[in-house]
Amino acid sequence: MLYRWLTPLFRAGLISTLCGSLVVLPTAYAEQSAGSDKQEVLMAELVGDENVEDVAQSEPLQLLKPQEPSAPVKEPSFPLKEPSASIKEPSASVEKPPAEVQEPSVGATVPSEQPAPREEASSLTLLGSEVPPGTATRLSWSPAIQGAGLSQPTPVLVVNGARPGPTLCLTGAVHGDELNGIEIIRRTIYDLEPAKLSGRVIGVPIVNLPGFQQGSRYLPDRRDLNRHFPGSPDGNLADRIAHSLFENVIRHCDMLVDIHTGSLKRTNLPQLRADMNNPDVAELTRGFDRMAVVHSTGSKGMLRFAAIDAGICAVTMEAGESLRIQEHQIKAGVNSLTSLMDKEGMISRMFVWGDPEPVYYDSEWVRAEHGGILFSETRLGDKVDKGEILGYVSDPITNAQHRIRASSNGRVIGMAVDQVVMAGFAAYHVGTEAEVPAE
Ligand SMILES: [Zn+2]
Numbered sequence: 185m186l187y188r189w190l191t192p193l194f195r196a197g198l199i200s201t202l203c204g205s206l207v208v209l210p211t212a213y214a215e216q217s218a219g220s221d222k223q224e225v226l227m228a229e230l231v232g233d234e235n236v237e238d239v240a241q242s243e244p245l246q247l248l249k250p251q252e253p254s255a256p257v258k259e260p261s262f263p264l265k266e267p268s269a270s271i272k273e274p275s276a277s278v279e280k281p282p283a284e285v286q287e288p289s290v291g292a293t294v295p296s297e298q299p300a301p302r303e304e305a306s307s308l309t310l311l312g313s314e315v316p317p318g319t320a321t322r323l324s325w326s327p328a329i330q331g332a333g334l335s336q337p338t339p340v341l342v343v344n345g346a347r348p349g350p351t352l353c354l355t356g357a358v359h360g361d362e363l364n365g366i367e368i369i370r371r372t373i374y375d376l377e378p379a380k381l382s383g384r385v386i387g388v389p390i391v392n393l394p395g396f397q398q399g400s401r402y403l404p405d406r407r408d409l410n411r412h413f414p415g416s417p418d419g420n421l422a423d424r425i426a427h428s429l430f431e432n433v434i435r436h437c438d439m440l441v442d443i444h445t446g447s448l449k450r451t452n453l454p455q456l457r458a459d460m461n462n463p464d465v466a467e468l469t470r471g472f473d474r475m476a477v478v479h480s481t482g483s484k485g486m487l488r489f490a491a492i493d494a495g496i497c498a499v500t501m502e503a504g505e506s507l508r509i510q511e512h513q514i515k516a517g518v519n520s521l522t523s524l525m526d527k528e529g530m531i532s533r534m535f536v537w538g539d540p541e542p543v544y545y546d547s548e549w550v551r552a553e554h555g556g557i558l559f560s561e562t563r564l565g566d567k568v569d570k571g572e573i574l575g576y577v578s579d580p581i582t583n584a585q586h587r588i589r590a591s592s593n594g595r596v597i598g599m600a601v602d603q604v605v606m607a608g609f610a611a612y613h614v615g616t617e618a619e620v621p622a623e
Pocket residue numbers: 234358359362443444445447
């Protein structure tokens with residue numbers, strides 16, 4: 185437990201010596217350090233590692249639970265939104281030339297209208313701008329947390345198709361050091377032809393722009409943005425940024441793919457994190473080609489979790505490791521999103537990979553029991569048997585070698601790169617194939 189406290193602090197450079205006290209914690213955290221409840225909050229903030237915690241906290245699949253007779257399985261646990269009910273306007277302006285770059289605007293809200301049966305595509309009003317059907321544009325989102333004139337608006341790429349259809353949102357770099365998603369979104373969106381698209385695609389490639397510029401996972405106040413959704417307008421910095429993004433962009437989506445990478449020098453096989461207990465989410469995952477799906481209910485504060493709460497069908501995509509641009513992972517992400525848009529009737533892609541079927545996994549982390557230097561003998565994607573040696577931790581002083589063995593039969597879907605570790609470090613993420621609850 186102490187370790188979980190310490191690692192993020194080391195990374196943050198907040199502790200000067202091993203024995204030192206936490207005197208240099210930022211004020212925001214120091215304020216929270218009194219009282220055990222507040223300590224829990226602080227720890228949750230500091231742990232901030234969805235790759236480990238998200239999966240560790242997941243509930244088992246429904247299939248494994250006794251069913252309550254009064255709770256029919258087929259009932260979706262949330263109503264999917266009517267397509268973009270709050271952002272429609274009559275499509276009088278199909279012939280409008282595409283807007284180039286729109287003025288940034290903040291806090292745009294449009295009164296709801298009753299959804300009408302849609303035969304023609306309509307304009308999209310987003311962030312105070314109108315995007316006519318059949319056009320693509322670049323908008324700006326600013327959470328208005330800085331002094332006037334200092335704010336750095338975050339680019340939002342929008343393609344409004346010439347034909348009606350669902351709205352797909354793509355978010356990247358919620359953690360500012362996770363780069364693969366930025367490129368996945370760029371390629372996906374710039375490959376789209378507005379005239380051939382049914383529906384809308386909204387991409388926010390770099391949600392955490394300050395973190396991105398600093399090469400940091402966190403916000404300027406050291407908070408993890410992905411623990412603060414849907415946010416609040418009068419909370420802390422992270423709450424406000426989360427609230428602004430959620431209200432101004434995310435609420436316009438019917439589907440959301442939030443793209444991440446491994447953290448803390450861990451790498452992930454391209455995979456979805458999805459709550460397979462939710463029938464609509466389970467159905468959504470079938471659109472992603474061969475991408476592995478790891479069952480994970482997520483936890484409060486995560487963008488995916490908040491989106492589902494708001495009736496938006498959401499998954500997290502994990503691809504590769506942080507601070508790197510990895511071509512193989514990026515291609516897998518782009519292919520999967522292309523497949524999803526094809527499956528949702530938004531595009532017709534040129535080719536398909538036969539009948540790709542996703543593989544569903546339950547999973548667990550295998551932890552290092554000793555501190556030292558981790559050397560792996562397995563590779564990402566390898567199939568492993570229970571008891572098989574995955575790697576070992578070598579003590580550089582005593583020369584002791586501690587083997588780490590697989591705790592179950594499965595596949596290595598995430599793993600740490602070779603590095604110095606402490607006891608308890610989550611080193612290998614082993615997925616075991618699971619059945620999805622029957623429809
Ligand atoms: Zn992340």
